[in-house]
Amino acid sequence: MENEKESLVDRLFGSSVGYMRRFLFRVLSVGPIPNHLAFILDGNRRYAKKWDLGKGMGHRAGFLSLMSLMKYCYELGVKYVTIYAFSIDNFRRRPDEVQGVMDLMLEKIEGLLKEESIVNQYGVRVYFIGDLNLLSDTVRLAAEKAMKATSNNDKSILLICVAYTSTDEIVHAAQESCEHKWHEIHSVMKPNDAQNGAVGEEERGENYDIKLADIERNMYMGVAPDPDILIRSSGETRLSNFLLWQTSNCLLYSPKALWPEVGLWHLVWAVLNFQRVHTELEKGMKQL
């Protein structure tokens, strides 16, 4: 009897909190809402140490925080959310720690595909961004399966950066651009020219020049526009090789809270700052 009463109170409380939050988002929506938010999920290990949790529990707490924030973002109307889940540099950590994170990722990727997951609730399409060949077969296959399963969703997009660094992404884009141009040139050459190794004058010069658009097209992150806000938790102000190309005009926000402590108010603060700066920038552009 008491349990039923408690859960009713809990439910009432939960739904009124949800109602207030949605009302707050309606108010925020009067101003411009960012289209794309990027998060660097920093501070999980420090959180575990701070609260004396077991090994790997910091990352689990971080995952819960991530789910809440994703929900808030999609409720607010943010279309793209990118998270820096695992960097290529993180492979240098202790092997048991890396394995723990990989196991957690596998567990959560499989969870994403379940009926009641946030992905289905909000119609989220999932992309895994990075050099997936660096992952173990099981994790890579699970990631590919998740991408395929959500490919028809179109309401919102979640980009999970694993085995990713921005420098690796740029090198990969440069390689792809060079290869495409190389094939383009060779495909217009006649067979005897190909044997002689000669390339006509028209193929030299402009046609072979790699342009900015070529590189952007070949970026892993080419499936999304540039982020409007980059939020890095735990107070560190550095990019750590994340989205270097895409954040050149992005607002940077680094709250001191560790990632599992980041919540609704940090998001609201980031959006308010974005709205202030956005209006100033628009005014500045008009003046010019």
Place this chain on the structure above:
Amino acid sequence: MAAFQIHHQRFPHAPLHELLPPTTRRPSFSFVSKAATATGAPRNGVSINGLPPVHYTEEDPIPLPPGLREESMPSHVAVIMDGNRRWARMRGLPSGSGYEAGARALRRLVELCCKWGIRVLTVFAFSSDNWVRPKMETNFLMGLLERGLRNELQHLIREKVRISLVGDCTKLPKPLQALLSEAAETTKNNSQLHLILAVNYSGQNDLVQACQNIAQKVKDGLIEPEDIDKFLLESELETNCTDFPNPDLLIRTSGELRISNFLLWQLAYTELYFANSLWPDFGEDEFVKALLSFQQRQRRYGGRSS
């Protein structure tokens, strides 16, 4: 507010030429040059400019302000000098005065970097995106760059500062281009401080030109597309002219929290410091605050915790 009042006393609404420091009275830059002998060693026990005499030996550590540790000073500092126009607007002065004041702040910073053993200083003097500003303003900036460099070149040579330019210089006025090449050529063997001027620079364009150079090498058969790796790409970037191509610390003034297309690849692991003060007000105190903040940070590079 105090800083504003001091500036107001020193720089009331005066004509532009009076806001420039007279050439006979240079800021403490000349203190440094007087203190140095021909071999570069400071003169021992001599009172200079009325200050108490200093006794240095070759082995003495660099005199840093209290709180700063020599072993964790950044080797390469990059600066986005933002806020000159706002500074001028706050004082009811034209933008030109803001830029002039900014130039003075830059001179102060170069002097401090020389004094404190920072090896490379990269300054974002002009972005490719800045061409959208009014033509009068961009012309003034180009003129200021030329005047400033011409006035300071001899001092910089004496202080053994090496000057390099990154950015597309072909769009700059011809006299400025010539002066920049001359400065780079004359100072190329200097080694006290490497001052890199980013003029008409854009981080994305730097990467695109690096990719184009690499594509040219692929076309010429020198390398295969599979050989392209991050070391090759780094070596083609314009900032590869120095031993420390990647900044340890980036300072942006005026409270704007963005990179604005400056040094993209090179900022992968750089500590970012956003100062609220406007660039002309960025002095020694502010720089010390930035360096203290830098020294307190834990740089893990994605790996183990320290």
